[in-house]
Amino acid sequence: KKYVMVIHGGAGTILKKNMSAEKEAAYIAVLTQALQAGYAEIKAGKTSLDAVEATIRVLENDPHFNAGKGAVFTHDGRNELDAAIMDGKTLMAGAVAGVTTIKNPISAARAVMEKSEHVMLVGAGADLFAKEVGLEIVDPKYFWTKERWEGLQKAIKEDSTKAVLDHGSKKSELFGVKNLDYKFG
C-alpha cells in the first residue's frame, strides 16, 4: 500500500474497557474527518504543508484531543499551546510555544516558518506575531472545557506539585511524574 497521510491524536492509557461506545465513535469520527480534510488538499493538488495544516486544524478544533480547543490546563488554570511544522522539501521549519490566544497554533507555526526569519517564537510575542499576520485570535476562555478543568482540579487534589502525563505508567512515577491511569488527550 502507498500511504499519503498518517495522523495521531495522542498516545496513553487508552483501554477499550474504559471507553464508552459513544466516545469511541466520536474519536473515530473526528480522526476520519481529519484524514478526509488533508486528503482533499492532496487530491486537489495542494502541498503536503496544506494537507498537514488542514488536518491538524480539524483536530485542534475538536475538544477530544489535547491540542487547541481540547488543551489541558496548567497549574495556574491557563491553556498554553505548542505547535511545529516542517517542510521536507526545503527543510524550513516553524514553531510556537506557550501561546494562549491563537485558535489554531499549527497555522501560527506555519506563519513563523513562512513569514518570519525565525524558527520558533514563544509566549506573548508569538501571540502578537500571530495577530499581526492575520491569524484568528480568540479569548483564552475559548479553550476552556469542563472535562479538562475537572482534570486539573483532580490532579491538584491528588498532588498539586506534580504534572500529569497523557501517557502515564507505573514506571513514570519512578521519575516523579504523576500517573492517574487515564488519559487527558
Added chain:
Amino acid sequence: TVGCVALDKAGNLAAGTSTGGMTNKKYGRVGDAPIIGAGTYCNNQTAGVSCTGWGEFYIRNVVAKTISDLMEYKGLSLAEASKIAIDKVDKMGGNGGLIALDKQGNMTMPFNTEGMYRGAITADGKIEVSIYK
C-alpha cells in the same frame, strides 16, 4: 497531542504537531512537540515524523531527527529506524508513540502505551483508523 505527516502529488513530505502539553504543568514547561528534531521533523530524503508522549524523553533522545539520521546514515528502513528510536525512549523510562511516513509511501505508527489514537489514508483514499494496541 495531535500530529500529521503528509506526502503530496509532487512527492514532497511535510510534518506537523500540536499540543496542549501536560495537565498541572508549571514554570512555562515546554515538551517535545514544538522542538524541531525532537517531536517534529521532516526531510524529503528520509521521512516526516510527529511524536506524542513524555516530552522530556523525546527531547533528550532527539527522536524525530534520530529516525531521519538512522535512515540517512545507516540506510535503515522507516520501520527499523522508528523502532530503534521508540525502543530507546522506552528503555530510558519514557513512553508514547510516533507516526512516520517516507517518500515511497511507507508508514509506521509504533507506540509503547496501551493505545494511540491514529489513522492513515492511502493514495486511493482508503482510510484506516485505530485506537487500541
